[in-house]
Amino acid sequence: MSVKKKFKGLSDKAVAWLFIGPSVFLLLAINIYPLIYAIRMSFTNFYANKIGREPQFVGLKNYIKVLNKEAIWEKMQVTANFMFWTLLLQAVIGLGLALLLNRKFKGNELLTTLIVLPMMLSPAVVGVFWTYLYNPQVGLFNYVVNFFYDFGSFDMIGSSELAPWSIVIVDTWMWTPFTMLICLAGLRSVPNYLYEAAEVDRASKWQQFIYITLPSVLPFLLLALLFRGIENFKMFDMVVELTSGGPGSATELASINLKREAFEKWKTGYSSAFAVILFVTIFGFGNVYVKVMNKIKER
Amino acid sequence: MILLFVSLFAFSANSNAKSITLGWAAWDPANALQELTKEFTAETGIDVNFEFVPWPNFADRMLNELNNKGKTFDLLIGDSQWIGAGAVYGHYVKLNDFFNKEGISMNDFSPATVYAYSTWPKGSENYYALPAMGDALAWAYRKDWFDRPELKSEFKKKHGYDLGVPASWDQLYDMCTFFQGREIDGQKRYGAAINTERGSEGITMGVTAAMYAWGMEYENPNKPYDMEGYFNSPQAVEAVEFYRKLYEGCAPPGHSDAYMVANLDAYKSGQVAFQMNWYAFWPGVSKEDSDGRVSGFFANPKQNVAAATLGGQGISVVKYSDKQDLALEYIKWFARPDVQQKWWDLGGYSCHNDVLNSPSFPTSTVYAQGFLDSMGIVKDFWQEPTFVELMLPMQEAIHDYVVNGKGTAKGALDKIIEEWVEVFEADGKL
Numbered sequence: 088m089s090v091k092k093k094f095k096g097l098s099d100k101a102v103a104w105l106f107i108g109p110s111v112f113l114l115l116a117i118n119i120y121p122l123i124y125a126i127r128m129s130f131t132n133f134y135a136n137k138i139g140r141e142p143q144f145v146g147l148k149n150y151i152k153v154l155n156k157e158a159i160w161e162k163m164q165v166t167a168n169f170m171f172w173t174l175l176l177q178a179v180i181g182l183g184l185a186l187l188l189n190r191k192f193k194g195n196e197l198l199t200t201l202i203v204l205p206m207m208l209s210p211a212v213v214g215v216f217w218t219y220l221y222n223p224q225v226g227l228f229n230y231v232v233n234f235f236y237d238f239g240s241f242d243m244i245g246s247s248e249l250a251p252w253s254i255v256i257v258d259t260w261m262w263t264p265f266t267m268l269i270c271l272a273g274l275r276s277v278p279n280y281l282y283e284a285a286e287v288d289r290a291s292k293w294q295q296f297i298y299i300t301l302p303s304v305l306p307f308l309l310l311a312l313l314f315r316g317i318e319n320f321k322m323f324d325m326v327v328e329l330t331s332g333g334p335g336s337a338t339e340l341a342s343i344n345l346k347r348e349a350f351e352k353w354k355t356g357y358s359s360a361f362a363v364i365l366f367v368t369i370f371g372f373g374n375v376y377v378k379v380m381n382k383i384k385e386r
Numbered sequence: 387m388i389l390l391f392v393s394l395f396a397f398s399a400n401s402n403a404k405s406i407t408l409g410w411a412a413w414d415p416a417n418a419l420q421e422l423t424k425e426f427t428a429e430t431g432i433d434v435n436f437e438f439v440p441w442p443n444f445a446d447r448m449l450n451e452l453n454n455k456g457k458t459f460d461l462l463i464g465d466s467q468w469i470g471a472g473a474v475y476g477h478y479v480k481l482n483d484f485f486n487k488e489g490i491s492m493n494d495f496s497p498a499t500v501y502a503y504s505t506w507p508k509g510s511e512n513y514y515a516l517p518a519m520g521d522a523l524a525w526a527y528r529k530d531w532f533d534r535p536e537l538k539s540e541f542k543k544k545h546g547y548d549l550g551v552p553a554s555w556d557q558l559y560d561m562c563t564f565f566q567g568r569e570i571d572g573q574k575r576y577g578a579a580i581n582t583e584r585g586s587e588g589i590t591m592g593v594t595a596a597m598y599a600w601g602m603e604y605e606n607p608n609k610p611y612d613m614e615g616y617f618n619s620p621q622a623v624e625a626v627e628f629y630r631k632l633y634e635g636c637a638p639p640g641h642s643d644a645y646m647v648a649n650l651d652a653y654k655s656g657q658v659a660f661q662m663n664w665y666a667f668w669p670g671v672s673k674e675d676s677d678g679r680v681s682g683f684f685a686n687p688k689q690n691v692a693a694a695t696l697g698g699q700g701i702s703v704v705k706y707s708d709k710q711d712l713a714l715e716y717i718k719w720f721a722r723p724d725v726q727q728k729w730w731d732l733g734g735y736s737c738h739n740d741v742l743n744s745p746s747f748p749t750s751t752v753y754a755q756g757f758l759d760s761m762g763i764v765k766d767f768w769q770e771p772t773f774v775e776l777m778l779p780m781q782e783a784i785h786d787y788v789v790n791g792k793g794t795a796k797g798a799l800d801k802i803i804e805e806w807v808e809v810f811e812a813d814g815k816l
Contacts, residue, residue, distance in 0.1 A: 245642025333584035335786025
């Protein structure tokens with residue numbers, strides 16, 4: 088039986104459901120069901136490794152415990168610092184690189200390809216090889232820094248002051264190309280006649296940047312930062328390989344702590360509550376952010 | 387074509403029926419075991435597949451497998467601390483009936499290893515593993531540097547005693563600082579490569595080597611799980627402070643997240659005078675030093691008491707395996723004295739009395755006597771079913787204090803007790 092015959096007689100709505108059905112099923116099975124299950128678990132004292140022990144309902148106890156735990160707030164602070172600095176640096180450097188690459192010059196394409204390379208690597212691999220780059224005895228990073236100013240031997244990963252910066256640097260190195268690419272798409276969508284009209288009105292380059300380029304590229308930049316923000320809130324693999332969350336807990340992001348609570352300590356109920364709190368946080372911030380972004384776009 | 391498929395299927399079905407999978411950590415002794423096992427396959431026709439997991443992921447990988455009732459492994463050489471969880475959660479097969487049936491006596495194995503690797507509850511006669519690989523944390527040192535007359539006399543002049551195997555942690559510190567930053571043969575050298583790893587168990591295994599030597603006890607011997615005043619006793623605090631002093635004053639730069647392989651690398655590359663590591667690595671170190679000129683080995687130094695951190699593992703049959711009979715056959719073969727002797731000869735650390743009590747054993751290698759000494763004084767971390775929950779807060783708090791330089795040693799130990807109390811309460815022990 089041909090496909091045409093088979094679908095004959097089906098309404099448009101039915102065909103539409105036929106197409107989106109598998110996706111909806113997968114979404115329900117892989118995302119929604121585990122989410123509902125996790126919410127249910129968050130009200131129990133369930134330990135996934137304690138076979139045969141029935142979970143008991145504990146009400147809001149896990150949520151209260153998470154919110155009252157000083158260590159959790161420390162991890163949230165580490166995460167917030169990491170997000171703030173990575174997003175700021177990626178926005179500034181990414182936009183700068185996009186402006187540079189938006190110009191026509193010899194080697195532009197080669198340079199774009201080279202800049203984009205880091206984001207094509209696996210985060211775990213990046214984490215591992217940056218541990219070598221940061222090595223105070225043989226690492227290239229110390230050598231390069233000391234080439235410009237002699238700080239002597241310093242340990243980026245072993246020092247509590249420098250370790251948070253070590254993960255910010257690596258994430259910025261890896262993901263600035265992503266921000267750059269999105270900004271570049273935005274820059275290339277700005278019609279040329281706007282600049283021509285500005286030239287006629289004798290607007291300076293700076294004024295052209297402030298009144299034409301920036302407003303045009305801002306929605307793209309904000310979108311890139313939204314993606315990066317969500318990703319960095321969940322950041323795990325690169326940091327685990329690079330610092331294991333250390334020294335001490337100086338770079339232990341919320342996601343790393345969550346993994347340790349859930350799959351090393353097996354505190355399933357408690358970690359479900361923590362996961363729900365993280366989900367609500369990122370979902371809330373995401374929604375506010377999208378609303379702000381839409382308002383900027385409308386202007 | 388059909389015939390080819392049929393024969394392939396028949397081959398795979400046949401090979402599945404006569405093969406087992408053994409899981410262990412990826413390190414030198416695992417290679418020795420692989421070599422040894424060829425004899426088992428030759429004798430029985432049972433193929434043994436090996437899955438060796440790198441140490442940093444070993445516990446995660448294996449414990450997830452057990453918690454998920456996985457059938458990947460028929461035999462598991464699991465860490466000593468897992469025995470509680472293996473027994474209580476039913477991951478390991480209880481071996482008493484099998485031992486009785488096959489005439490395998492636990493009296494034939496070193497008592498310390500039976501206690502540590504096989505029994506749960508501790509010291510009972512319930513056996514869940516056969517002692518497979520004895521191990522303890524020990525030290526290697528650059529004997530060739532220590533033998534240099536100019537360094538010997540300079541050290542003696544400075545400290546008033548001979549440069550040699552340190553008799554205490556204080557002496558160890560003197561020697562480490564003596565080498566720290568010193569130029570030898572045109573290269574800058576450092577004191578000691580010690581455990582500082584944050585992710586799994588590294589820094590805990592390292593700091594407890596000092597804490598045990600200072601006389602730390604985990605709990606009140608008369609009141610289980612009563613840790614206040616024991617785990618955070620003044621001696622324990624002093625030991626943790628000492629470990630930080632050792633890290634700050636003697637570790638090579640960048641040695642802030644280091645465990646077995648990193649310590650080994652620092653030592654082999656000539657950066658350090660001492661390395662802290664497991665006996666399991668000494669055959670490899672010794673092999674590269676055939677005339678014994680470069681490296682010397684010694685047991686964990688005494689401070690207030692003689693003690694060493696226990697390593698090592700027992701071999702267990704996984705409850706979820708469909709091939710328990712074949713796995714048990716392997717254990718029966720492995721328990722044989724002649725196999726145990728070969729195990730030692732190949733670089734594995736046998737726990738069998740026939741091997742350990744043999745008159746030639748102490749001189750069989752340069753580290754054999756140290757191994758015997760250490761196995762008589764070993765102490766282990768909690769072996770509770772909740773040992774991972776107990777390990778993680780210790781890793782974090784000790785790393786925070788020793789490497790990160792945050793807070794005080796007493797504060798770190800108090801914080802650990804606080805977390806441990808929570809774990810024991812959740813487990814119904816308190």
